[in-house]
Structure formats: structure tokens, C-alpha cells
Amino acid sequence: MKKDIKSMIQDKIDPRVLTVALVMAIIEFEILFFTKRLVNIAGQDAWMSIILGGIILLFTTYFLVTLALRFPRENFFQYLPTVWGKPLGILITLGYLVFWFVFSVLLLEEFSYATKTLFLRETPVLVPMLALLLAVIPIAAYGLISVIRSFQLLFPFLMVLLILAIILGLSKVELSKFLPLMENGPVPVLKGAIYFLGVPQGLIGIILFLTPFLSKPDKALLPAISGISIIICTVFFFMATSIGVLGVDYVKIAVWPGIDTLGSIQFPGFPVERYELWLTLPWLIGVFTTTTLMLYLISNGLIQVFNFDLKYRKIAAYLIAALLIAVTYVLPNYAYTLKFREYITILGLSFLHLIPWLTLIIALLRGKRGQYS
């Protein structure tokens, strides 16, 4: 199972790229309707949940970087058996693979549902899904470096439009819609913060798998913190505009509050309308990049677990993509997708926080560290 990836790939990545990689990996479809779930839990105090959850997320990021630096030339799946022992290590790895697979299925299902609902009513859902995956597979099959390079290319398109969308939304925010503060006490805020911790699914995939490819892994902390901070700010402002424009009660009944928020904006007399369409490109880019990363992680993880040669990664990527599409047809309707997505987010607390923290603690207690740490 041990493979020194760094020895196989000569290309090295500047640590500063970690910022871009994190933003691209984490921002996905959730940005359109994550607000709804958080508002269901914390009401108009959802912004507090994001700040509180964000602080904890920054700590997790610090621990993740610390863990990655302890094994700077190995990825997470490579040192899990070293830290936990081989059987447990493989079991945890398989757990991650299943978790990411289910997450990818839901992401794909959300993508096809939104495409069908908003844009391509008559087109069979298989077509946009195939188009997406056929574009994703070659990038994922070429390895993490190519995944990250594609992230770098797409980053400006995502962020510029998201920032414009947020500025538009903020212009119509009413502060009274955030009152009263803590109407139901601090418990919903805390629950919301915990829920928020399960949202950034791409976190582990970037920090614990990209470190071996960094030219200077010891410089990873600051870019990682910057990336997470950008995500926290983006999510915070996106959520604040949804609540401030639509109000809590409307956010609760909207399927995609982000679209309704921009859809409600108009400037009388100004000829440009339908600002909600501005979200189309960021949303597509978000789904594309996150799916790419997930496909890479799953295919690469399987190669590592079963000790296959890396040349089979492309075949693995195609097979997994086919399986992803097949499983989307198992989900009976979108209500199930929404429900499973909630479960995945809650489960994400273990996979994004608990297991990495425990891995670091056990590594410290057992004195385990990588060869070049």
C-alpha cells in the first residue's frame, strides 16, 4: 500500500496554491441551498453559527496541516495504517471511500435535478451527467496535480461572479430581518455551528492529500487558513444576503434560497434583469471541481487500498463514474437526495473532524511520524 507519490510525479505545487485549491474543492452546489438548512436549525441567527463554526473550522484546519506535516511525503491513506494499525487503517480508508462515493452520488443527483428543473427540461438527465463526468474523468485520471491546475484556471470565474452576486444581494439586505438575536437561546446557534462543520466536504481531500505535492510543505499553514477564511466569508455573506433579502420564513420554504435571493433583485428602470442566472457559472464550476476532486480521491484511494498499479487509475475513474451514474438512478426522488445530504453532512463531522483529530492524537501518543517530517 505504500507508494511514494512524490517520487512518481516531478511537478510540485507552490504552497500558496492551497488557498485556491481549498476554495474550489469546498464551494459546490451546497452554496445554493445550504442557507436553508442552517436557517431551519438556527433561524435568523444562522450567521452566528457560521462565525462560531468557522472558528472551529480554522482550528481543524490547523490540526489537519499539523497532521499533514507529520507525514509530509505521504497522503492520508498511506499513513492511516501506520497510525491506526493495518486492519483499522484499511477499514477507515474504505469508510472514507464509501463516504465520498455517496457524497459524489448526491452531488451528481443535485446537479442533474437542478439542470432538469432550471435549464434542460426535455433533455434526458443522463446527457448532462455524462457530459460532466466525461470532462471530469481525464482530469481526475491524470492525478492531483492536474486537478489542482484545473482549479487554478477556473478560480477567477467562480470568485468574480460569486463576489458580484454577494454585492448585489447585500444592496437589498434589511438588517431588521436578523432580529431578534438568539430568539431561542444559544442552543440552536451551537447546533447550527456543528452542522456547518460538516459542510466543507473537500477539506480533507485537499489538505491531507495535496501536501506531498507541495514544494514547501512547511509553508502550508497560512495558505490553508486563508482558503478556509475565504470560504467562511463567502458562505457568511451568501447566507446573510439570503436572510436579509428574503427573510427567514421564505428561506425555510425555498429549495434554493440563493437563486430566489438574486431572483428578487431588481433596479427599477435598469434594463438588466434575471440576476439569478449569474449563479449558473459559479454553480457549474463548483460542481465540476468538487466532482473532479472526489473522483480523483476515490479512484486513487481504491488503487492504494488494493495496491494496483497507478496505470489503472484511469480505468478506475471510468468505472467509478459509471457506478456513480447508475446509483443516481436508485434515488427515487429529490426529497431523498435532500434527506441523504443532511445525513452526509452530519456524518461529515466524523470524517472531516473526528477521525483526523484522533489520527493526530494517536500519532502523537505513539510517536509515529513520516520519514521526512
Add this chain to the structure above:
Amino acid sequence: MNKNKALGLIIILLLLSTGCWDAQDISQRAFVNAVVVDALDDNSENKYKITLEIIKPETIIRRDTRDEATIIHTAEAKSIADAVEQIQSRISRPISFGHIRLVLMGEEVSRRESIMNTLDYFIRHPDIAVRFRIAFVQGAEAREVLYAKPSFERFMTAELVAMTELEPELATLRTAPFNEFIGNLLGNKGTELAPRVLIQGKDEPVIRNGGAVLKNWKLAGWLSAEETQGANWLIGDANAVVVAQEDNESYTYKVDKQSAKIIPYTKDGELAFRVEVKTDGILRQKNNSKLDVSQPENLAKIEKLFSRTINNQVSTAIESAQVNFKADYLGFGQALRRKDPALFKTLNWDQVFPTVPVEVKVKARITRFGMTT
């Protein structure tokens, strides 16, 4: 052809072919501009009389033509979707709701059933952005509005929508974009003050002023233009024109800045409210008065007169809400909820509001008095 080129070609073909199923020329669609919902009598098999106003784009582009700019179709149906299908069978272009501007609700249907029955169609439909306007038509079938004579625009809906751009200058009508309307309606559990439209005659212009009081999700009654101005001191932000009279003298004042606070407090253990209104404005006209307004004491006297007049308007509006409608569309409940959410939860607000004492304080300032004294 090598493998990569073949794959590239397949991807391009797939991406291009996604549009084939949904290909629709923009010039070949029937864009709905307004939807009008009227009631059919209870004995009828169908519940609604739905009217769609559809734009004829070629007449909009060619302004010299005398052709009607819109076509109007009415269908009797069990639901809006049912009516749309019926109307679709009469026209050759697919109906599109992407540019809907106005929804008009008839009095009878609004009194008969929950407004949410109708609104559900509009907030659920993926083509409809929540930026359209809603208004309630008093004393006639709402569809008659579409046949009224516009003053400047080519058709009545355009005239009504253009009127919404004047809203910041008119305090005698209720102003609310749809997202604000639905947010307030949901937040106040079915109570809200909505815009009103009045019909004068077939070839006469319609009047857009006053308000429609919604209570328990249904239309409960109407506010006149004067009553709406009174309510707008608390819930609107338009700049009112106030005429104050004392003996034979009268003064007219145009407000250019206003603020209102609703302050809940307890007096001898009983809940009470204080309303504080502050205005700045210009003296527009004086009739039968020889007061020299360049003298501060004279100006102070007129300011007191305006304060009393505005106080009367506000008090009348509150009395109307408490006594006539027993419905809190003025935001007292929300003010209490923001200040003391725990107390608000313990109250049955619908029962408390009609009897809660309210004290009104108004401070009107004349900051300018024009070109003469």
C-alpha cells in the same frame, strides 16, 4: 484518429447535443406579462378564472404599429397550471413565465380562500423569479384591469409596473416588492398590507393607491388612500404630503425624510407601545395664512400643527388595525418579538393586539420653506 481526439469529439458532440431537446427560439415563445386570478362561483366545477396577458414582441419592437401590443386569454380551471394548459391549446407558441411582471388578485377569490393557494404556483415555478409585483383589485373582476386604458404605456400592465417606479414618491399606496410581501406574509402568519388597484371604467385609467388588508391568509378588507398614508408612517418609506388645517388656515408639507420607531414597554405590569415618528420636510403651500415663516416662532407653530395632524393619521391607522380589522399589519408584534422574544412567545398576539394601549408621539420639522416667507 487517436483516442484523445475521439474522446474530445464525443464530449463536444455531447455538449452541443444537449441543446437539441430544449432548443427554443426566443422569438417563438409566448411571454406572459401578467397573470390575473379571479373566482368562479362556488357551484362551478372549476374554481378559478385565470387570465394571461401575453406580449406580442413584434408590436413592442415596431412602435409605429397600431396592432394591440398584447393578447389576453382567459380560461376557467381548477388550478393555474390547468388554466395555462388550456390557454396553451389556443396559441401556437409555448407559454413562458420568464418575464412575468404582475400578478393581480380578484377580490372574491382573495376573500374566499388562502392567498397561498395561488402564490404556491408562482413561488414553485422554476421560470418565475420573485421580482414581479402583486396587487389586489377592489370591487370588480381583476381581469377588467387589463382592458383599462393606459395613460402612457402601450398596455395596462406596463402602465401599472411603471407606476411602481414612482412608489418612493407616493405615500398613499402600499409599496412592496413580491419578495418583501411574501416574506412579511409568512413571518406574520398570514397578515399583511398589500397593494390595491381600483377600476374606474373600461376606458378610464385605473388608480393604484390604498391597501388590501390580509388576515389569516385571506383578504379581510381595504384601506383607503388616506388610511394607507397613515399606515405608511409605520411600515412604508415613501415621502408623504401632509395637509394641516387650523381654523381657516391650511398648510401643506412634503416630507423628505422620515423615521418611525415602535417601542414596546410595560406600564404597571401591562404591555404597552409607544410610537415615535420624526419627519423632516419642506413647507410647500400655505392657504389663508399671513404667518411669516421666516420667524422661528411661527415655523414652530406650524411644526406643531403638522405634528398633530400626522399624530392623528398614525392614531387613526392604529385604531383601524386594532378595531376594524383586529389584524397587526403595522408591525407591532414584530417589534415586540425583536425586543422581548420570550414575552412574545407567551402571548396569543392575535388576541392581545386589538386591546394593547399605544401612545403616539410625532415630531415634525420644517427644514425648508421654499422661495417665499
